[in-house]
Amino acid sequence: MDLAFKNSDGKRDPILTLAIFAVVVVLLKVLANGVSFTVMGAPVSFGSIDGGLVGAILTPTLGAAVAHRYTDKHFEDKNNNGIDDKLEDQPK
Numbered sequence: 001m002d003l004a005f006k007n008s009d010g011k012r013d014p015i016l017t018l019a020i021f022a023v024v025v026v027l028l029k030v031l032a033n034g035v036s037f038t039v040m041g042a043p044v045s046f047g048s049i050d051g052g053l054v055g056a057i058l059t060p061t062l063g064a065a066v067a068h069r070y071t072d073k074h075f076e077d078k079n080n081n082g083i084d085d086k087l088e089d090q091p092k
Contacts (some may be wrong), residue, residue: 007069019065022057029053 004012005020036045043064 009072013068015061015065015068019061022061025052027058 002012003017005017006016007013007016026049029046031048032046034046036043038044
C-alpha cells in the first residue's frame with residue numbers, strides 16, 4: 001500500500017505527504033473545535049485550538065516541504081552538469 005503523494009515531477013515525496021497530513025490534521029482540529037461527546041460512557045473532548053498550535057504544526061512541516069523541493073531542484077541541476085535530458089533523446 002503506497003500512501004505517499006507524488007510531486008509535480010511525478011516522484012513519490014514523503015515530505016509533501018507529511019505536509020498534507022499536517023494540514024488535514026489542523027483542518028480536522030479546527031472543524032472539531034469545542035466538540036465533546038461520550039463513547040461507551042467515557043467523555044471525549046477535542047478542546048480548543050489557537051494560533052500557536054497551528055503555527056507549531058504547520059510551520060516546520062511546510063518549511064521542510066519547501067526546503068526539500070529547493071534542495072531537490074538545486075542538486076538535480078548540479079548532477080546534470082548543465083545538460084538537458086531532452087538532448088539524450090535526439091538521434092546522433
